[in-house]
Amino acid sequence: MIRVYLAGPMSGYPELNFPAFHAEAARLRAMGFEIANPAEIDVGPDPTWLECMRACIKLLSDCDGIALLPGWEQSEGANVEHTLARGLRLRVMQARHIVGLAGDMPVISQEAVVKLLDEAEAA
Numbered sequence: 001m002i003r004v005y006l007a008g009p010m011s012g013y014p015e016l017n018f019p020a021f022h023a024e025a026a027r028l029r030a031m032g033f034e035i036a037n038p039a040e041i042d043v044g045p046d047p048t049w050l051e052c053m054r055a056c057i058k059l060l061s062d063c064d065g066i067a068l069l070p071g072w073e074q075s076e077g078a079n080v081e082h083t084l085a086r087g088l089r090l091r092v093m094q095a096r097h098i099v100g101l102a103g104d105m106p107v108i109s110q111e112a113v114v115k116l117l118d119e120a121e122a123a
Contacts, residue, residue: 002104003034005060006095007081008069010038011049020069024095028067032101036063053077060084065091065106067098 006024010016021039028035038056056077060066066085072078085092097112 001032001034002065002091002101002106003036003063004028004065004067004091004093004106005036005056005063005081005085006038006069007060007066007072007075007078007085008095009071009075009078011075011077017069024067024069028095028098031098033098033106036060049077053080056081057084060090061088063090064104065093067093067095069095 006021006028008017008021010018010021016039018039021037025035025037025039036059038052038059041052041055041059043051043055057080060081061084063085066081068078068082072082082092091106093106093108094112097108098106099109100107
């Protein structure tokens with residue numbers, strides 16, 4: 001089973017954006033993914049940003065890929081996680097583009113494939 005870490009913005013969002021994390025985790029789990037959801041980590045009462053990041057990085061390091069939630073680009077923590085995932089050569093995907101699972105391969109939407117092809121042609 002493929003284990004995917006969810007990354008996205010939390011700081012400054014109502015309820016730390018947990019509803020978006022939980023909804024995406026439920027959607028991907030229904031497809032058969034094993035999800036590492038940072039919104040499910042208990043780092044104790046009133047943790048610092050660094051304490052949260054240390055817990056998240058430990059969780060991410062045990063995953064096969066990362067699924068990025070909307071707004072991740074504006075999140076300092078999600079940018080750290082994205083950079084680490086790329087450095088570890090994990091699969092990096094936009095969460096919204098994931099439409100299924102075939103064995104241990106994520107299936108992405110046609111829209112995502114077209115976008116990737118367009119980017120490759122432009123390069």
